Amino acid sequence: MAVDDRTLDTLTEENAELLQAMIRNKCVNDGTPESGHETRNANLLRDELEGCGADIEILPVLPGRDSIVARLPGTDPDAPKLMLMGHTDVVPVSPEGWKVDPFAGERIGNEIWGRGAVDMLNVTSSMAVAFRHIAKSETRYPGDIVYFGVADEEAGGVYGASPLVEERWDALHCDYVLTEYGGSPLVSDDGVIVLLTTAEKGADAQRLTISGEPGHGSMPYRTDNAIAKAAEVVRRIEAYDPGARIDDLFTSRVKAQNFDAETEAKLLDPGRINEALAEMEPTLARNLHSCCHTSFSNNIIGGGTKINTIPDKVVLEVDIRILPGETSEDVRQHLLDAIGPELMGSIEIEAIFDEESGSTQSGTDTPLWGALVDSIQMTYPGAKVLPSMVTGGTDARFFRRKGVPSYGAGLLSSDISLGEFMSRFHGHNERIDIESLRLTTKLWLDVCDRLWV
Ligand SMILES: [Zn+2]
Structure with missing residues (x-):
């Protein structure tokens, strides 16, 4: 929903504080059933959303591994329902690689530091803040809006999305899903390119x-x-x-990186791609290699x-x-x-x-994709929004397999390049700037305004 700058300032501040609290809850998932402790974040989110007018339910799978769902009913039971899904767990850290305590949730200058700051507590918290803002307002959209804070994404969804989508569809039913990740803008003389995720390997x-x-x-x-x-x-x-497969998804990925013309030409040529990858910085080469092999x-x-x-x-x-x-x-x-x-x-x-x-993939011929593209123009006028593929797994796959179009989205400030953004996933010194929290929160509100028109 449309918000003025002052309201957005307040929401951004709420978002930053919720993100800090979620980081401090230290829901570290090492893959064992007794790790994660996502109940801490599920309870925190329940406390945040309680009284906002939505129906809230804690979804248990194993003791300590609770997820949370909140549903704000729409005015038309037949209108498509939108889910905002964020995971509540984070991956372990190697503290010696960090400049700060990874679980202190410190605010340093205009950034929030800590494990989960980009993967993906920033998104999970921004979705909660946007959802609460809509719920508390007079605005009601035709379709339901569903908030899903889910456990165990980082270890395959075994105690989260996988069983819950199968056994609790009554609580989770929806027609579209927004989740991680996307929204890192490439700003160049040719304009702005923003990648969102439509597929995963x-x-x-x-x-x-x-x-x-x-x-x-x-x-x-x-x-x-x-x-x-x-x-x-x-x-x-x-x-x-x-052998390399150079398809549309890979082509968008390469174009969003702003390589020089020669490197770009090599990367898009299956016969010469190895030559380009061999000369490139290893982290980036690894990612590009995986996107087409x-x-x-x-x-x-x-x-x-x-x-x-x-x-x-x-x-x-x-x-x-x-x-x-x-x-x-x-x-x-x-x-x-x-x-x-x-x-x-x-x-x-x-x-x-x-x-x-x-692999799972959602097409872009949906009203939700159109709403995302239009909403991103509010921040980056004229931006080209391109679909891309992630190499790892996300909880989107469980929804795509049910036929629900699911996109990885968000919107970051132009201070974070795509390469920098990706290196913070599971990396040392994970952090997010306040401006990105603001843009992402605004994106969810703008998308809701555009989805049902
Ligand atoms: Zn994630």
């Missing part, structure tokens, strides 16, 4: 059991040692190049039992991220191409995750 990790023949360690000559074989398997997977990372290995025994079994686990349209069959074919049929004869392969693995 799929995850189809595989466990390879590599077999050999046991024997006495004192006589290794011409034996079939599973560790030696596994070493060759690892080497071949590392050397494998599945199926990726394989040999992450866990174990084998051998006794020092005098030739091992007959090694288990290798490979993190595999797939592009839109790729299936488990494609993954098997990639592994066969990488490893070769002969070695493959002594390997058994099984999928590590039970979850549906494919």
Whole structure:
């Protein structure tokens, strides 16, 4: 909803304070069921939203891992319902890399510092503040607005979105979702480009059991040692190049980075992209590589039992991220191409995750996309808003698989470049500037004004 500058100042201040409190709640998710403690942030959000006029419910999955949903009913039960979804957990820190206490939620100059300041407590808090502001006002939109503060995004949604979307659709039902991440503007002489997320890669990790023949360690000559074989398997997977896929999503991603013309041309050419990536700063090269390749990372290995025994079994686990349209069959074919049929004869392969693995994508031919594009013009007039893909997983996938268009959005100040923004995710010295909190809060209010017209 339209707000004047003074109201927006107040909301921004509320947003900053809520973000600080959420950082201090230290909802660190290390992947174990007993970590996270998101109940702390769920209770904080309940206290913040209580009395605003919305229906609020705490959604338990495991003790300590509560999520929260709040629904503000619209005036027309048939109008599409918009969800604002933010996760309440954060990833662990390595404190020695930080200049400040990562959980003090300090405000230093015009920035809030701390774990979660960009991933994504800033967005979760801005959504809560915008939602509360609408709820408290006289304004009612045709469709429901649903606020969802969800646990366990950082470890796959096992104690959050995954079961809740399946079992509590009565509480979560919606037609559109806004969540992380996007909104970093590239300002150049050619105008402004803002990337939002419409797709994410799929995850189809595989466990390879590599077999050999046991024997006495004192006589290794011409034996079939599973560790030696596994070493060759690892080497071949590392050397494998599945080829680059240069599609529209990748093209927007490259264009939003403002490379010189020569680098851009190379990056958009499957035959020359490796040349450009090899010359680039590694963090950026890694991200761009993942955006256009199926990726394989040999992450866990174990084998051998006794020092005098030739091992007959090694288990290798490979993190595999797939592009839109790729299936488990494609993954098997990639592994066969990488490893070769002969070695493959002594390997058994099984999928590590039970979850549906494919990449998810939402089209941009929706009223919500139009509302986002128009709302971003309020801050960056003439900005080109482009769809892009994230390489990791977000909770958007659970909604896209239910057929609900879901976008990663936000709006940042032009002080933060795309590269800088991405390096703060799970990085040291995570922080956000107050201006970005202001722009993101305003974005949610503007989108609500435009979605139902
Ligand atoms: Zn996140």
